[in-house]
Amino acid sequence: MHKRPHSGRDARYQPLHAPITLPEDFPFRPTYHVQKDEPITTLHRHDGIELGYCFSGSGVFVVEDKVMPFSAGCATVINERELHLAQSTPGTESSWAFLYVDPARLIGACDEPLLLSTTELCGREFANVLAPDAHPTICALLRELADESREPGEGHRSVVRGLVLSLMARLHRLPGRRSGDTSSRAPSLQRLAPALAYIGSHYAEELGIPTLARVCAMSGTHFRRSFGAALGQTPKEYLTRFRVQKAASLLRDPRHSVLEASLSAGFQSLSAFNRHFRAIMGVSPREWRRPAA
Template sequence: MPRKKKPVIEYRHYSLPISFPVLLLSGERWRISDIKSEHLHFHNHLEIGICHSDSGIMEIKGETIPFKAGDVTFLPRYLPHTTYSSPNTASLWSYLFFSPEDLFQHSFKSAYSSFEPNLWRMQGKNCILNKEQYPKVYSLATSVVEELKQQKPYYQESAYGLLLSLYIELIRIHSTNEMLAEQEAEHSLKSDFVISPALEYITTNYMTPITIDFLADLCHLSTTHFRRKFHEIMGSAPLDFLNSTRIEEACKQLKSSDYSILSISEQVGFHSISSFNRGFSKLMGASPKEWRKGAKSEAQSAKASILEFTGWV
């Protein structure tokens, strides 16, 4: 009997603007094909999507869930999924990407240790919220999109307030459903996206010393199996992904601060300036000094071209 083919999972990296770290993708470019992709994909930021037209299917955590115009989707980072429209249609979407811990770090009380839901407890059906049942979510999400599109005076302040209200509403909805899925958490940890704990840890602790053995333990895998699984999913070794995360954070500081290159390299977790310079030049094609001098556009950031706008139509 032939072995079941394993799903291919793509990592889609989105670089956020530094001045206001929210990325809006909207317009005719963001129509979803009716052809089902053979690949699942996941993002490095929280994704909120708004379906403006037509209908289709989302596949999340092994669940097949229908969507229609007016639905709002809420997908934590590192949650593999795919979307395709109903036959002979191409549903139109707007997408918001942001990292709650960066955007809202001064708005929440210090008691909040985690800004995103535990995706192991999050059932796929709770990722799609329909307009009829959750009119407040739809109204807030569409209002954020309009503010970012129109860019009237004080639009960032308005978008921030709306997005904070939207995020709180989503967390409230998630919290009411969390207990229902708690018994499934252990099973999901074993069967779903097994390297997610390592990705989450790198995202929030990239500036600290991190070993492969430690990351493997987080995922309940042997070091050898972890290396193989990580490379299979991410297309790179764990330490390469860690270093690219550090370098992207360094890019933000090089562009937005006057800290010395040595100071920045230490802040993002490199223990020698030589290893930082070498890794930076390899990834960015220029030395940190050269890159800082030429960093003029908001769009420029580490790995900005990696699967950034692929696989949609």
């Protein structure tokens, strides 16, 4: 059952704890999910690591203060520390495998037991969404794990254990693991989660400090100060980054023009969109969409 904290804030945007029950004898649970394009208003976290593989579709993952586009073939890694939500590109849906596992209990004795820890796989600089061109081995392992779980073969449990161990070893090679402020800023992020969820649902609208502060039950001054301290950026900077990443996911679909993507993401002018897109993504919108052409 999802547990929602009690408060006087708007209940629609409060963060959830969504516990995952794993079998005692084999702590691994595969799920398969079609993500619709309806806005998800609530950030949530689980009590264990979530490994994802995107079979089809595109959209964005919001993991606390990070906004990352995904597309078919991407893998996701989200541990028990980080609040998150996913949104498919408007007008589409995406198909996923989400795999929940307790690596230490699943594998047991290991020459390098620290590789089975999940607590380090997070942080401000940790990339939770892994693209297949940059991380082909991790994405291929997750796809194999998802396929094996859907159609178990002979020696299924041994195959799953081997794939999970290989995945964990490679995940521990990724840069940006567990920035030092992860635990200290967790309470602040919990209080700001309603604002992040609200942005996720209303990013294309005009959003100001009073609205965002209200869903967090804070004064405007306190909200602005808390946001900057916890996320290292202003609310306006976060909103701009969110809009750019939403546009980036739209541009992967050749049916959307650059102008359509910019307007759908909430930009009022094409020149502003091009400027912000290049500053955040490092390339122009047309250059970004070129690999998908």
